[in-house]
Amino acid sequence: MVVKGSDAPVDEPAARRGRRPGASTTRDEILAAARRQFAEVGFRRATVRAIAAEAGVDPKLVGHWFGGKAELFVASVQLPFDPRVLAMRIADGDRAHVGERLVAALVHGVLEDAVARGRGVALLRAVATEPQLAPLLRRLVVAEVLTPVAHAIGADHAEVRASLVASQMVGLLLMRHVVELAPLTERGADELVALVAPTVQRYLTAELPFE
Amino acid sequence: MVVKGSDAPVDEPAARRGRRPGASTTRDEILAAARRQFAEVGFRRATVRAIAAEAGVDPKLVGHWFGGKAELFVASVQLPFDPRVLAMRIADGDRAHVGERLVAALVHGVLEDAVARGRGVALLRAVATEPQLAPLLRRLVVAEVLTPVAHAIGADHAEVRASLVASQMVGLLLMRHVVELAPLTERGADELVALVAPTVQRYLTAELPFE
Structure with a gap:
């Protein structure tokens, strides 16, 4: 493929x-x-x-x-940018704000961009109904963007952290732009980033409750 | 309906x-x-x-x-319990552990229960492809369970909080049981609760970054 x-x-x-x-x-x-x-x-x-x-x-x-x-x-459904470049741009900088950079990249680059959002929703819809496409989402989102970010900031358990971040990010795309929950569609981009960034920051940098 | x-x-x-x-x-x-x-x-x-x-x-x-x-x-897709009873059971108790009770209810009651998980995945798949079913997920998950929890613990902005919790909970169901991300399927129920509970706790009880 x-x-x-x-x-x-x-x-x-x-x-x-x-x-x-x-x-x-x-x-x-x-x-x-x-x-x-x-x-x-x-x-x-x-x-x-x-x-x-x-x-x-x-x-x-x-x-x-x-x-x-x-x-x-x-x-x-390919997004119009190189995922590895995006991952390095998110990882680069103050470790204490990597969650904010990641959520801002999703919100501004995908949720608030009509073309990218349309492709993201198409990918989500296709994966939800076609089990054979699940590896595609695993690769495009987790393997090519989120896991490299976790590795680049030197995190342990990079795959678990990337998967937790994916669950929040994809869940946000789903609930805001497929289910269209009003309390999320009514919030602006900066508010969304402020609400969700601490979650992603914790998933990427907090100590995990296992060895 | x-x-x-x-x-x-x-x-x-x-x-x-x-x-x-x-x-x-x-x-x-x-x-x-x-x-x-x-x-x-x-x-x-x-x-x-x-x-x-x-x-x-x-x-x-x-x-x-x-x-x-x-x-x-x-x-x-109806879960085999009364959503209002579930909401009150989650809200009842120490406010500092409401996130843990909520995530434990999802993980043990839905993710780790074959029948409930099957219905949850069916609902998610249907909503992802049929826009007319979005109100169903909004009602079954957000209006009947999560918003009542937020109200019962006396939280402000109950709808925003419930929507944020929904984005994490539905995202977890999606990434663990539709996309089947190995780092999530390999983690046991108690580990998942420990990983995700602080997120839900913050969404329900932390001060929000707006009036």
Whole structure:
């Protein structure tokens, strides 16, 4: 499965990655069609054939650029930034405020950004109904962002800490933007950060109740 | 919509609620068929007709006992206890340990109980994909359990506090039992309570960063 939403077709040798004119547009059109199809009929019922038809391209071209339906879904929910860069930016700085930096990154970068929020909600919806997509959320959120943050600040039990942070962050996305709990939708970004940051700070830096 | 999974048919006068022999069994068979159908094809594609056929009863009898598909779904995910009794039990006692009592109730009563966990996951999956079911989760979790707890301990901003607690509790259910994050599935019930209770305690009793 393609980890990053690379601009290069699957298996294309590095030497051939020079972009053909118009290739990016075709790729973007396939992705846009994929996002519409996944949103409309869900991951299970969406087909590469229907997505290709909507984008006006041969299904083989979808295979060429993305590999398959699961990889196409990954690319369609990929956030428009490098997760490792984000992790290092969160980890960098005063350890006593790492929770605040992490929650601010989620709130400003995902919850308050229409495009990123839409992709996050699509990922959450797909994972909730398709067990085979669970590894995708584990990787995109926990393995690529939260665990590297815990490691970078030198925390023990990095995986447990990252998982606890994930439970709070994904729960916040779910309750604010899927369930749309009014007391959360009515709160502004800065208030949300102030409310939730101490939780994440504790998960990342407090002593844990086991060896 | 029927709030509680009452044993009495919809609109039946109280004086007529004497149980007919076999009525409870039929009701249970309809509920069991409903749980299987909702789990198999999801809320949207499930039909009262198919559920009635699987239970071997006339669809009108489903209407008689439950009222409609949404009410049938509510009954199928209803936890086997009265939410108001649960809320009062959590609120009752030392205010400094209300977070621990609340998380212990979720972990032991839902996460570690196969039947309750199955219903919780079914509710979460349905809400994630069917926006029309969001009010159901708002009511079953936030309005009937968490907000009454916050009110009972005399907290200000009870709705905000209840919503924050919901984001952590539902996020924990999601990440441990839908996404199945290994660092969470590997932790025992008591460890989970110790890890998460301080978060809930803070959401319920700490001073909030606004008026």
